[in-house]
Amino acid sequence: MSGHQTLIRELARDLEPVQPIPRIRTVMAGVIALWFAVAAIGLTVLGLRPDLAEAMIGVRGVAAVVAGLGLAGLGGVAAALAMGVPGREVLARAALVLAVFGMVVAVGVGTLLFAMSPVTEARVPWSGDLACLTVAVLVGLLPAVGVVWFAGRALPFRPVIAVLATAAGTVALGAVTAEASCPHSEMRHLLVAHALAPVFGVLLLTLPLLVALKRFARSSQGLDSPSSRLLDDSEPSP
């Protein structure tokens, strides 16, 4: 135990005041506010789809896809935030389950709607799919940076999973926004460009967000940052 006591004394000598990280719910509210702000700007530029109410209520299942994306978005963001805070694993796991459930609903219902749609339905060109995917990713980008900023300040034990949840979640929120401005009502487009948007988000954003996470971890707290894995670096590289 004397070795431990020596270390404890050294740690106490090394002690400096620290600012506790913000509450998860505060950051969550901030991320949602950011999403609303970006979505409002996006919808102001692109305009709301004229048949929004009709599409949500009139076409059975479209509302379920949007609700699934919303759940995936909120769950993914909450999971990514909770993963950075030791002791919040239950919240992280529950949020992750919610996110996966949301994705299953969105993709499942989207697939069903596509399978049941008439073969003669007019196809939206790929450029239309790309436009909606771009809107989803762009709207999700700023909230994603917000989540990663928090994760960089905190202690994500599994940074890759946290970043995957961030990318999927924030782009899911972006896809909800994209749906509100989308002029197309074709079911293949709904599936590919909206329900599956989080998958594209993961493919596009995971790597840059991981780099951003490392940068935030280093810049926000320097070498003191636990997420910079400084102490692990004490082991010499092979």
Added chain:
Amino acid sequence: MAAAQQGDADAYQRLLTELLPFVSGIVRGRVGDDPVAEDIVQEVLLSIHTARHTFRPERPLEPWVRTIARNAVVDWTRRRARARGRESGVDAADLAAPDPNGAHTPLSPGVERALSSLPEAQRQAVVMLKLEGLTVAEAAERAGTTPGALKLRAHRGYRALRDLFGRELV
């Protein structure tokens, strides 16, 4: 912990001392009576130190410590698996004998100057780990201290070097 977050070193020392049996219990519950359990306990103490800003005063302390301890054990298990993988991939004949004088590649004058400005204990820790390529355990043994304390010295040394080079670059 709230007092420790505000910089109260006495409260912090008391807290860590009180947490020690709890942390030891978690670590031993996972690795058994493995001799490295004591090293992992020190890793946990270091992790608590570096992660203290992630504790919210209104939340219970126990799950927070438990997670940090569990993650430290998982980290250690992964590192050990990686080290074993490396060892099995190296032919013993390929290993060069270590220089008995601890000599290493010559450094630029700027780095030499920065290193020499560090307190002796920190300089020694950085040199042994980063330049001589010793493991933490080997370096700790040579310095006559515990692995945890050695890591803390290296940590302070890296921080000081970073501050130093940061100032020079500005």
